[in-house]
Amino acid sequence: MELKKIAGYAAAERVKDGNVVGLGTGSTTHYFIERLGERIKEEKMDILGIPTSYQSFLLAKDSGIIITTLDEHYIDIAVDGADEVDNDFNLIKGGGAAHTLEKIVDESAEKFVVIVDDSKLVDALGEFPVPLEVIPQACRTVSDHIKAFNGIPSLRMAERKDGPVITDNGNFVIDVKFETINDPAALEKELNSIPGVVENGIFAGIVDEVIVGTPEGVKILKK
Numbered sequence: 001m002e003l004k005k006i007a008g009y010a011a012a013e014r015v016k017d018g019n020v021v022g023l024g025t026g027s028t029t030h031y032f033i034e035r036l037g038e039r040i041k042e043e044k045m046d047i048l049g050i051p052t053s054y055q056s057f058l059l060a061k062d063s064g065i066i067i068t069t070l071d072e073h074y075i076d077i078a079v080d081g082a083d084e085v086d087n088d089f090n091l092i093k094g095g096g097a098a099h100t101l102e103k104i105v106d107e108s109a110e111k112f113v114v115i116v117d118d119s120k121l122v123d124a125l126g127e128f129p130v131p132l133e134v135i136p137q138a139c140r141t142v143s144d145h146i147k148a149f150n151g152i153p154s155l156r157m158a159e160r161k162d163g164p165v166i167t168d169n170g171n172f173v174i175d176v177k178f179e180t181i182n183d184p185a186a187l188e189k190e191l192n193s194i195p196g197v198v199e200n201g202i203f204a205g206i207v208d209e210v211i212v213g214t215p216e217g218v219k220i221l222k223k
């Protein structure tokens, strides 16, 4: 947790007075949002936040961050976590099932900063299964498509609720394990072309900067 915290806190220093900020989802962005809220109070900053989930919406509210929407404002900087980051800054996201709105927010930002602990850095994506947000009625048909290109689909089940995880948008999540992912950008497009897939958790080619929490301190990776 300490490594996530130092990455999240370092990212909060990237925000400038007047910024509209995309607020990612997960335990690492929890620290970012918490520290951003503190800065807003301490420095009387004029900041608007655009959440990527109910989790970040509620946390932003508790942290005193004024919320706005994508309809009303453009995003200066988005800060979000990731489940895997490869050497070209391609990501797998969606461990928290929030990747659809995360992708909309993160991709639209002027600058997209990823915050992770060093366990998330990988040479090639794919150890972590790729989450697909799927229209519930398309569960079987999407799974059949996935098997046809050698993925192993698994419907994500909820904890402390019977049955499957239901996303913030009312859909299911299918996690797909691939043997290898050689071309993340191509796979991202292919998965989204399956009828019933709302969005997948590969984020190829949209990251500007990665802030990594390591035992030696914060490391900044830039392209």
Ligand code: 5RP
Pocket: 024, 025, 026, 027, 028, 029, 080, 081, 082, 083, 092, 093, 094, 095, 096, 097, 098, 099, 102
């Ligand atoms: C949620 C996400 C998260 O950003 C990702 O799962 C990383 O989470 P954490 O910071 O808790 O490790 O994509 O959908």
